[in-house]
Amino acid sequence: MALTGLVLAGFVLGHMTGNLLMFKSSEAINAYAAWLHANKGLLWGARTVLILSTFAHIWVGIQLALENRAARDGGPADDATRRATIASRTMPYSGVVILGFAIFHLLHFTFRTIALGGATFAEGDVYKMLIAGFSCKPVAYFYIISMLLLCLHLSHGVSSVFQTLGLRNERWRSRLDGLALAYAWIIALGFISIPLAVLTGCLK
């Protein structure tokens, strides 16, 4: 979970910073997209690592969730929680929603088999595609909600990476939790800024 999660957490940072070129100019994001597609080796190398990590993350996650449920054996009738966070307790659920979002997101913007927003996607014009896509309100709201869940997922996941790799102790736990929370919010707010800007008319 930790190693594949680390790959995926690194990917969302790269993806998010790339997206922020939207605020620079339409030429900047389109040039960035063209550059990515021109470097086939880099693009497919990254895609291969991502696809493998995603499947491994999901496979191990399902296995752990099933094993853990069985090991708990129902738990006490009168269950009490002292310190487990909401984020830690909802990892499988936030994960499932993020997966559903990722599939929709790929169909929407990568394969373009869903043309919500009524946009005709001109090849190479990523800027126009995003504006058209997020002009469809349900799409923008789903995107925002999914990114908030990603924030929840990362806030627990990023901190847990350190624990799993044995790089955490009582002194560093709260610092790393804070770092993970900051990272999660930076990612989520970075992503959310684009649909929000489209919804409020800042990006046209």
Add this chain to the structure above:
Amino acid sequence: MVQDNGKEQTLALKLRVWRQRRGQPGAFEEHSLAAVPTSASFLEMMDMLNEQLIKAGKDTFAFDHDCREGICGMCSMTINGMPHGPIPGVTTCQLHMRNFRDGETITVEPWRARAFPVLKDLAVDRSGFDKVIQSGGFITVRTGSAPEANNIPVPKPVADEAMDAAECIGCGACVASCKNGSAMLFVGAKINHLNILPQGQAERDRRTLSMVKTMDEAGFGNCSNYGECQAHCPKSITLDVIAKLNRDYLRARVKEFFSSTGKPSKGGD
């Protein structure tokens, strides 16, 4: 707690206690218990309940207990959903009735985990822990007369850290409080205790791999860093031991993977 008239305060309680025979489904039984002194321990309150049941000609509740001074790790009740009850850092036997209110309903359950099947009522089978210890929770030494204590110097910080881990009494509250039924805190404590002492070095990797394998086979769950175990541990063992267990496990796996066979490979020169 002493009242103004010098008499000890007492509580009248409603108890929901788990009744189960081995291999059969269980259920809660409700009982009323009056005149429980606030100075009584939780186990003494359970003794009062059992005496009341004996007088009425009924079956008593089975529960584990031994030293009753918080060091043996035998007592094992989930009280109002919390292993060892509502006060952090104490075992059930050191939990006193002054922490409860008059008229309160208290739910008493056994440890709940697949790896700890119920033997009877509140007593569970914790031999999963014994198997983990048998698979590596020791240092192999030739028995005989005690060796000279200063033959192997142990730095003070190492001794302190080992002692912190050795505080674990193996009660199983970590498993019972974990939402995954994981035994990582217990195994982490044992591994830390032995793996950092000079005497434990010879068997360090073998111990780590073997204890983790046995832990998995015994049906315990996996750690997902909830931190409930630390919050419920009567000895306040911290998650540090789990991080150290993960580190030692990774190290042992890497060393095992790249271990020398002592022979040149086929086709090699």
